[in-house]
């Protein structure tokens with residue numbers, strides 16, 4: 001059991017890699033409120049979700065380090081004294097990974113290997129929580145997808161995330177390091193970037209509707225997905241970090257509320273109160289990497305961590321729209 005696990009989050013020395021982004025900054029709010037000492041490590045790379053507006057409320061309570069996981073020495077400096085590391089930095093766009101595969105390998109494989117190697121050499125007792133992605137599974141062979149489902153990822157991002165996930169679990173298996181993986185599904189909520197729709201499409205749709213710009217639906221929109229509210233996702237990581245039983249495990253999580261893509265878009269329009277939809281053919285190459293039907297079983301994470309999704313899509317959309325109604329200009 002690591003030191004922080006026995007004493008909760010108060011005074012835990014926590015590093016969030018990718019901490020200025022969407023998941024990292026939302027989790028930082030929760031950790032600061034719990035009394036943790038939080039350092040945010042982020043390379044501030046475009047077109048990703050880093051934004052100083054994400055930490056407005058906690059700017060005085062966190063340390064920010066602008067550094068890149070591809071720089072091994074920089075990683076070493078910041079992992080050595082930590083109790084807990086949330087490893088969230090990533091090249092996160094499926095389509096960009098196809099356009100720039102080597103950048104994806106550099107960030108999603110080499111960057112993660114740097115984090116693990118730095119920890120192995122300097123702080124091998126540190127608890128590391130890695131954010132995997134549902135797209136490591138690829139097209140579902142059965143539903144709901146669980147932790148026993150085989151993996152057949154359909155794009156470069158998802159293949160490299162799967163490699164990084166395996167690195168984390170291997171470092172537990174071979175070196176006994178306390179690592180845990182949570183495979184995150186489509187997540188939305190306050191503090192997601194809205195500059196473009198390369199990833200995080202639900203948030204991008206909210207922007208389009210708020211600005212009265214039409215929302216483009218590729219194909220018929222019949223794909224089935226789950227959309228998890230960010231506080232629920234952060235809660236899963238928070239619980240995993242405090243629960244020794246999660247060490248060496250991987251979990252899938254979802255909202256428990258599968259919906260058609262077109263239904264999600266219509267619900268965005270209703271939550272915003274304006275906007276419109278336009279159907280359009282898929283851009284070249286996009287359809288082949290788009291999974292048709294996906295939702296997961298939360299049984300394992302619920303058994304191990306007592307985690308359940310608590311926010312419905314309706315409630316989550318209302319909260320998200322309320323956030324951007326006052327802060328939209330900081331995100332577009």
Ligand SMILES: NC(=O)c1ccc[n+]([C@@H]2O[C@H](COP(=O)([O-])OP(=O)(O)OC[C@H]3O[C@@H](n4cnc5c(N)ncnc54)[C@H](O)[C@@H]3O)[C@@H](O)[C@H]2O)c1
Pocket residue numbers: 017018019020021022023024041042043044045046048049050051067068069070087088089090091092107111131132133134161183184185186187188192193200
């Ligand atoms: N949000 C989702 O729907 C979702 C779904 C599945 C998985 N994930 C995973 O969750 C993690 C966080 O994603 P997010 O939604 O917060 O994305 P985000 O783009 O908001 O945040 C990622 C952050 O990582 C930083 N970053 C990128 N490369 C870096 C590097 N080499 N060194 C240091 N910092 C770097 C970026 O500047 C950005 O601030 C990622 O690992 C992603 O794969 C997210």
